[in-house]
Amino acid sequence: MITVSKLDFKYPEGEFRLCIAELVIERASTVAFIGPSGTGKTTLLNIIAGIVSAPAGRVVTNGVDVSALNDRARREFRIKNIGLVFQEFELLSYLDVLDNILLPYRINPAMRLTKQVRTRAVELATEVGIGDKLRRNADLLSQGERQRVAVCRSLLPEPALILADEPTGNLDPANKDRVLDIVFDYVTGHDTTLVTVTHDHALLGRFERVIEFSDFHTGSDGDGGREVEP
């Protein structure tokens, strides 16, 4: 599903460097990236998603060499194939729940907003327990509800890959479990790959693979991070 090889990434300013000789993530697997802040976990998610491109190395996601695509093609690839979930939810405050869920279908001509899509959006919202709040503005929701909206937004295009950056970082324990249940249920039912960045070691038991990132950013030989027991 995801193959990262000979990746060497460096921000223009600062000392940070991310080097990965080889990293393979299988289709339909659930992987957690862990490690201290500043070790490149979020950077790698961004490279896999094509949000940033690495000057050296190759990233193949879902059979597509993302590193070889131009900016426009990467956006189109991303919106069709990748569902992104953020720690801060990143909902648009001026839109209601339904419009936030439908957002991917309104910001790229590659996505066609049809009646079926709308129906699926309502079904998803109902499944995660916010079906009665479809016309409520995003800024009037609780934290847990907001993250559920964000999850629905990422799942609506039925992506092959879900990239989640600390999706439960701002949630209380009850909401944390609920959101993860939603994501894992979807992943299991749709043959979808899940890659998550987390600092919460209590969640690691849910993942099939856990990759410790502490070595990636300093490894001059780029031999990758350590696999740890979930």
Place this chain on the structure above:
Amino acid sequence: MSSVIYLAWRYLAHHPVKTTILVLSIMLIVYLPVGLRVLVNQSEDELTTRAEATPLVIGAKGSPLELVLNSLYFESDVPTPMRHAEVIRVAESGKALAIPLYTRFRARTHPIVGTSLDYFAFRGLRVVEGRNLAVLGECVVGAGVAESADVGPGDAIISSPENVFDLAGVYPLKMKVVGVLERSHTPDDRVIFVDLKTAWVIEGLGHGHQDLSKPEASSQVLRREGNTYVGNAAVVQYNEITEDNIESFHFHGDTGEFPVTAVIVVPDDDKSSAILQGRYVSQDEVVQIVEPTGVMKELLATILTVQSYVVAAVVVIGLSTLATAVLVFLLSLRLRRREIATMMKIGGSKSYVIGILASEILVVVTAAVVFAGGLTFLTAKFGSAIIRALILS
């Protein structure tokens, strides 16, 4: 593209105060110069059309502008009256038609204009309901008066006292409405027309009262000197002219000395016009003769000068308002950096994201232009009345 406009609209609708301020600001930038131009053009047409239709005006020496505005629009301050003999002087010259005007009185907000029947023919005013003036105490009203005061033939209009505390002042006269004029879309629509003599009755120069020679009026006789009866304070003066009392109405003194505010002079030809104007150039003359067209051109020249200053000020204000609007938008972009970044991260097309922001500007500018257009339309529709009110007040 409908999604782009939809998202732009949702953002604007979510920030109604900011959107309204932006729309109003841009609307003012668009409207002020355009509306001002329309207003000036309207006033130019309005003022010159009526002035061009009025060849000459004679009035007491003083402000020619006040004389012309009062004689044409009946709204400015009432000029100093002159003697009615000046009307006779023009009429007896055999070179022009002389139409007297006496505009001192009002009935509520409507001017009462004492004139002769020639005025109606001169202005092309036609009675569409009832008949024209025939006897003392009657009035004919313009279409605007008939509508706003809801009066028609058979109703009555009472002249307004000039000052409620002036007990010795002009008494109100109840006048019978005998006709309504066809709407002319000119100041005549707002006027109550009476015969000049009826205006003099309002003035108190003519009056009617009980016949003191009759036995039933003996208690109101102060003394008798031969055939002359002198009444006491109990004599009943009529404040309405009816068929029963019209015979008792009479004027004291020489009508040549009675007041008029202006005479509209309609010369027979250019030569007559020149001769008549020549007769009033003497320094000893207590009256002046003016060409309304010339007076109005001077007024318009002043208006245009003022307009150029106003336009310059508006441009400066407009530019600063525009700069503020741009600043508001740029600040808004800074505040929305995260939202824009989210759309980009999810995979939003650059052109769509830019399109959303551009659509917001487009919707604001379109709304502003539409409102400015509406205001300009209203200005065009009511501009004449507005400018007249501004000039004449």
